[in-house]
Amino acid sequence: MLETEELRKVYKGTAAVDSVNLFLEKGESVGLLGPNGAGKSTTISMIASLIAPSAGDVRLNGKSVLKHPNEIRKVLGIVPQEIALYPELTAYENLKFFGRIYGLKGEALSRRVQEVLELLGLEDRQKDLVKTYSGGMKRRINIGAALLHEPEILIMDEPTVGIDPQSRSYILDTVRKLNEEKGMTVLYTSHYMEEVERLCDRVYIMDHGKVIASGTKDELKSILSGEEAILVEMDRDYPELVKELDADEAILQTIETDKGLKLIVPKGSRLLGKIFQAAERHGAQISNITVQVPTLEDVFLHLTGRKLRD
Numbered sequence: 227m228l229e230t231e232e233l234r235k236v237y238k239g240t241a242a243v244d245s246v247n248l249f250l251e252k253g254e255s256v257g258l259l260g261p262n263g264a265g266k267s268t269t270i271s272m273i274a275s276l277i278a279p280s281a282g283d284v285r286l287n288g289k290s291v292l293k294h295p296n297e298i299r300k301v302l303g304i305v306p307q308e309i310a311l312y313p314e315l316t317a318y319e320n321l322k323f324f325g326r327i328y329g330l331k332g333e334a335l336s337r338r339v340q341e342v343l344e345l346l347g348l349e350d351r352q353k354d355l356v357k358t359y360s361g362g363m364k365r366r367i368n369i370g371a372a373l374l375h376e377p378e379i380l381i382m383d384e385p386t387v388g389i390d391p392q393s394r395s396y397i398l399d400t401v402r403k404l405n406e407e408k409g410m411t412v413l414y415t416s417h418y419m420e421e422v423e424r425l426c427d428r429v430y431i432m433d434h435g436k437v438i439a440s441g442t443k444d445e446l447k448s449i450l451s452g453e454e455a456i457l458v459e460m461d462r463d464y465p466e467l468v469k470e471l472d473a474d475e476a477i478l479q480t481i482e483t484d485k486g487l488k489l490i491v492p493k494g495s496r497l498l499g500k501i502f503q504a505a506e507r508h509g510a511q512i513s514n515i516t517v518q519v520p521t522l523e524d525v526f527l528h529l530t531g532r533k534l535r536d
C-alpha cells in the first residue's frame with residue numbers, strides 16, 4: 227500500500243536518510259526503531275510529503291507521492307514529535323480548528339471532535355485550556371488532531387517521549403485499538419523497544435540514516451538465536467568487575483544497565499558460578515540473577531555495538 231523507494235535526504239553533504247526502502251501493507255502495524263538522530267523523523271516527513279527527498283520517491287498504491295502529494299495528505303494522519311497545539315484554546319477548540327484544516331465542517335466536525343475526545347479519554351477536560359493540561363494529555367490531543375479526518379494510515383513520531391505512565395499506557399492501548407479494531411495501518415516510530423515489541427507486527431531498525439535490519443519480531447530475534455542474556459542486579463556499580471567480565475572470552479558482551487549488568491553469552495553456557503565468584507572477589511552484592519531470551523534491544527546492540535538510548 228505504502229512504500230519508499232531508495233529514499234534519501236542529504237543535509238550539508240551528510241545523508242540523514244540513505245537509500246531507505248520501507249513498505250507497509252494495508253492494516254499492518256510497523257515499527258521504525260532507532261536511536262536519536264538515526265533519521266526516523268526525516269524519513270516520515272518525506273513519506274508525509276512535508277519535506278522533499280534529495281533522491282528516491284514514496285509510492286501510495288503505486289502512485290508517486292512526489293507527483294501527487296495531495297493524495298497522501300488525504301489518507302494520512304501524522305503525529306509530530308513536537309506538540310503543535312494552541313495553549314490558549316481549549317482541547318475542544320483546538321480539535322475544531324484542526325478539523326477545519328482537514329475540510330470538516332458543521333455536524334460532521336462536531337461529531338468527529340466528540341468521537342476523538344472520547345477515544346482519547348478526554349471528554350471531561352475538553353472545556354479546559356490546553357495550557358492547563360499535563361504533558362501526557364497534550365500528547366493525547368496532539369494524536370487526536372491527526373485522527374479527525376479518519377485517516378487510513380497513521381504515522382506517529384515518538385508519541386510517548388517524556389510523559390506520565392498513565393498517558394503512555396492510554397496512548398499505546400489507543401494505537402492498538404485503532405490498528406486491530408479499525409484496521410488502521412500504523413507506522414510507529416520510537417526508541418523504546420518495549421513499545422515496538424508490544425504494538426508492531428514488523429520492525430525496521432535504522433541507524434545512521436540506513437535500515438540495518440528488518441523483519442518480524444521473531445525473525446529479528448532469530449539473529450541472536452544462539453545467544454541468551456544474563457541480567458545481574460547489584461547494589462551499586464563495580465567498574466573493576468565490569469573490566470574483568472569484559473576481558474572474559476566466554477562472555478560476548480558486557481553491558482551496564484540501570485540495575486547492574488547484562489551479559490550476552492552463548493546459549494547454554496554455564497557461567498553463573500563464574501559470575502558469582504567474580505562478584506565475590508570484587509565485593510559486589512548480587513540481589514538477583516535472571517536468564518533472558520534475546521529482546522529487540524539485544525538485536526540492536528548486536529548490530530550496532532551501541533545501546534538504543536545512547
Ligand SMILES: Nc1ncnc2c1ncn2[C@@H]1O[C@H](COP(=O)(O)OP(=O)(O)OP(=O)(O)O)[C@@H](O)[C@H]1O
Nearest residue numbers: 237238242260261262263264265266267268269384
Ligand atoms: N533540517 C535539518 N538540517 C540539517 N540537519 C538535519 C535537519 N533535520 C535533521 N537533520 C539531521 O539528520 C539526522 C537525522 O535526524 P532525524 O531527526 O531524522 O533523526 P531521528 O531518528 O528522528 O532522531 P530524533 O529521535 O532525535 O528525532 C540528524 O543527524 C539530524 O541532525
